[in-house]
Amino acid sequence: MAEPAEKTPLESIPLAEPATALPVADAGIEAGVQALTPRTIADTVRRVLGAETGARLKAYLSTCTHCGLCAQACHFYLSNAHDPSYAPIGKIKHTLWELLKRKGQVSPEFIRQASLIAYTQCNMCRRCAIYCPLGIDVAYMISVVRRICRALGVTPLYLQDTVNSHSATHNQMWVKADEWVDTLQWQEEDARDEIPELRIPLEKEGADIMYSIIAPEPKFQAGLIYKAAVIMHVAGVDWTMPARPGWDNSDMAMYSGDYDIMGRIKRFHFDTAARLRVKKIVMGECGHAFRSVYDTGNRWLGWRMPPIETQHAIDFYYDLLTSGRIKVARKYEEPVTLHDPCNIVRGYGLHEKARYVVNALCEHFVEMTPNREYNYCCGAGGGVINCGPPYKQTRMRGNSVKARQLEATGVKVLIAPCHNCHSGLEDISQHYHLGLEVKFLADIMYEVMEK
Amino acid sequence: MIHTLYKLLSGPMMWLAVILFCAGTLYRLWTIFRLVRRKEKFICSYLSLRYSLRSLVHWLTPFASLNMRLNPVMTVVSFAFHICLLFVPLFLLAHIVLWEQAWGIHWWALPDLVADIMSLVVPAACIYFAIRRIRKPEVRYVTGVGDYLLLGLIALPFVTGFYCRMQWPGYGPVMLVHMFSGQVLLATLPFTRLSHMVLMWFTRSYMGSEFGAVRHARDY
Numbered sequence: 180m181a182e183p184a185e186k187t188p189l190e191s192i193p194l195a196e197p198a199t200a201l202p203v204a205d206a207g208i209e210a211g212v213q214a215l216t217p218r219t220i221a222d223t224v225r226r227v228l229g230a231e232t233g234a235r236l237k238a239y240l241s242t243c244t245h246c247g248l249c250a251q252a253c254h255f256y257l258s259n260a261h262d263p264s265y266a267p268i269g270k271i272k273h274t275l276w277e278l279l280k281r282k283g284q285v286s287p288e289f290i291r292q293a294s295l296i297a298y299t300q301c302n303m304c305r306r307c308a309i310y311c312p313l314g315i316d317v318a319y320m321i322s323v324v325r326r327i328c329r330a331l332g333v334t335p336l337y338l339q340d341t342v343n344s345h346s347a348t349h350n351q352m353w354v355k356a357d358e359w360v361d362t363l364q365w366q367e368e369d370a371r372d373e374i375p376e377l378r379i380p381l382e383k384e385g386a387d388i389m390y391s392i393i394a395p396e397p398k399f400q401a402g403l404i405y406k407a408a409v410i411m412h413v414a415g416v417d418w419t420m421p422a423r424p425g426w427d428n429s430d431m432a433m434y435s436g437d438y439d440i441m442g443r444i445k446r447f448h449f450d451t452a453a454r455l456r457v458k459k460i461v462m463g464e465c466g467h468a469f470r471s472v473y474d475t476g477n478r479w480l481g482w483r484m485p486p487i488e489t490q491h492a493i494d495f496y497y498d499l500l501t502s503g504r505i506k507v508a509r510k511y512e513e514p515v516t517l518h519d520p521c522n523i524v525r526g527y528g529l530h531e532k533a534r535y536v537v538n539a540l541c542e543h544f545v546e547m548t549p550n551r552e553y554n555y556c557c558g559a560g561g562g563v564i565n566c567g568p569p570y571k572q573t574r575m576r577g578n579s580v581k582a583r584q585l586e587a588t589g590v591k592v593l594i595a596p597c598h599n600c601h602s603g604l605e606d607i608s609q610h611y612h613l614g615l616e617v618k619f620l621a622d623i624m625y626e627v628m629e630k
Numbered sequence: 631m632i633h634t635l636y637k638l639l640s641g642p643m644m645w646l647a648v649i650l651f652c653a654g655t656l657y658r659l660w661t662i663f664r665l666v667r668r669k670e671k672f673i674c675s676y677l678s679l680r681y682s683l684r685s686l687v688h689w690l691t692p693f694a695s696l697n698m699r700l701n702p703v704m705t706v707v708s709f710a711f712h713i714c715l716l717f718v719p720l721f722l723l724a725h726i727v728l729w730e731q732a733w734g735i736h737w738w739a740l741p742d743l744v745a746d747i748m749s750l751v752v753p754a755a756c757i758y759f760a761i762r763r764i765r766k767p768e769v770r771y772v773t774g775v776g777d778y779l780l781l782g783l784i785a786l787p788f789v790t791g792f793y794c795r796m797q798w799p800g801y802g803p804v805m806l807v808h809m810f811s812g813q814v815l816l817a818t819l820p821f822t823r824l825s826h827m828v829l830m831w832f833t834r835s836y837m838g839s840e841f842g843a844v845r846h847a848r849d850y
Contacts, residue, residue: 233665233666233668233670234662234663234665234669237665238832238833239833241823241826242823242826242830243823244777244823244826245769245772245773245774245777245823246769247766247768247772248697248701250768256768261767263771264771266771266772269768269772272772308837308841309841310697311837312689312698312708313833313834314836315833316837483676524847525841525845525847526845526847527846527847528846552847552848553696
């Protein structure tokens with residue numbers, strides 16, 4: 180069972196000074212701002228607010244009593260020496276309040292700042308949603324600002340590049356069609372050295388499960404496909420992966436505010452599962468992809484819930500362990516801690532199942548504090564890490580509170596069952612010299628299971 | 631002069647304030663519901679009675695949410711403030727006497743001492759909120775003149791009411807200020823941030839429903 184971590188946070192990690200003036204050069208935002216005129220700004224703001232927002236925004240804006248109680252929720256605020264401009268409502272003050280007050284009559288420079296705030300200083304992690312006494316959804320309001328910035332063409336370059344890739348290739352990382360199949364065959368071949376009869380079934384119509392992943396896996400984490408294949412094989416799962424596009428479940432368009440592209444790629448993903456006539460989709464350990472499939476993308480397409488049952492890896496591993504299809508040979512011995520990813524914990528309540536899986540696989544589990552729904556965001560999600568290197572320092576300075584939380588556990592192995600969290604936490608570990616080894620659940624399951 | 635003004639304030643002005651309050655509240659609700667129907671119909675399909683209530687109960691019970699536990703003073707002051715703000719005007723004996731005189735109806739009244747204390751809690755809480763707005767950078771940052779004016783507008787009828795109750799010197803004209811400020815508060819309520827009195831039930835319910843029924847997580 181979990182043991183509580185040390186209560187007092189260690190003081191060795193200082194909080195950053197207010198970092199409002201961190202200089203960034205972003206060609207995407209610059210080019211977008213250059214093309215703006217006051218007229219296009221006003222017209223676009225009016226169009227987006229008029230056509231796409233309604234009761235929610237109106238109620239949120241008129242209900243907010245400016246009490247500031249959301250501030251304590253935000254890791255950017257907590258980490259930047261409690262600079263109020265980083266408080267959730269502080270970010271709304273500099274974006275939506277002004278846009279509405281001035282009816283969109285704002286300068287290109289204002290849009291540049293709004294874009295930086297919305298894309299790089301808010302992870303849309305919804306932690307503030309559970310801090311607001313009145314039930315105001317700041318993450319939703321930030322998504323409206325992103326939508327306006329996107330409509331104005333003022334999007335960070337790296338983020339926009341992933342969206343362009345989604346649009347052109349149906350995957351996030353410009354993975355070519357032949358590279359995809361080639362990578363799967365390469366992983367299958369490697370895995371057959373270990374388990375000779377293992378296959379990665381491609382295009383198997385009528386299989387029980389379609390396994391979909393995010394494009395960074397074939398691009399630079401192919402080992403995860405190997406491990407997933409071993410888990411599927413040992414568990415005796417009837418599964419398949421698509422050989423054609425539609426295999427990528429990620430969605431940066433959701434975060435850039437390009438909802439037309441979001442709709443297209445989500446539909447394509449669901450259509451691929453329908454084409455293969457599978458019973459359900461199982462997704463790898465990714466949080467934002469789950470948000471897109473379960474919360475945002477499906478709704479944009481008009482589905483109240485995903486049209487095909489969609490299961491996150493944690494949920495799937497939980498089933499495999501409880502049904503005895505995966506047995507643990509010898510538990511992982513080193514102490515581990517678990518990071519609760521926003522999009523599957525505040526987004527889908529998988530925290531207890533995650534704990535079951537961790538306890539089933541590991542000997543010694545140490546909770547970080549706060550945890551479950553109250554966990555601090557990794558600082559990478561919400562598309563922020565995808566805005567690329569120009570904003571790495573914003574992320575690092577904006578999450579010293581996470582570093583303190585991790586350090587206080589005294590544990591050196593950190594499980595992060597989400598890709599963005601994984602990369603973001605590796606950055607934090609490196610920046611704050613925490614010396615953490617960040618792992619996926621699949622890494623540990625593969626290591627300890629009976630094969 | 632005072633008598634004429636008293637007549638005016640206790641008669642037509644009171645009616646006007648009540649009508650503006652009711653009409654304003656209905657108007658706010660109507661505009662919100664119209665927007666839901668026109669643009670965000672999906673909201674209704676996600677509303678869940680069970681999780682709306684779960685959320686409301688957790689936020690209407692002192693210390694039942696994490697943020698309340700993190701801010702104990704604010705929690706105590708907020709609850710005391712809201713309870714007194716709602717109870718004193720409705721259950722003050724001096725007000726009930728007026729109902730009795732006008733329409734012959736009456737109901738349970740607060741004991742005098744309790745009512746006195748509760749009347750003072752409201753302006754005291756307003757002072758606390760104002761100090762909090764000034765002293766806490768994250769609150770000051772999002773505070774405008776209007777936020778202080780609102781606090782003053784809320785405190786005024788209670789301060790003046792207490793003054794009259796004690797029959798301190800010159801309480802006659804103060805009574806007029808009491809009545810007028812109360813009427814202004816009532817009439818403007820639906821059009822200021824105080825409209826959270828009406829809208830909060832819906833924003834809280836929607837957040838509770840999304841968190842409970844869709845996201846299977848706590849929102850408190």
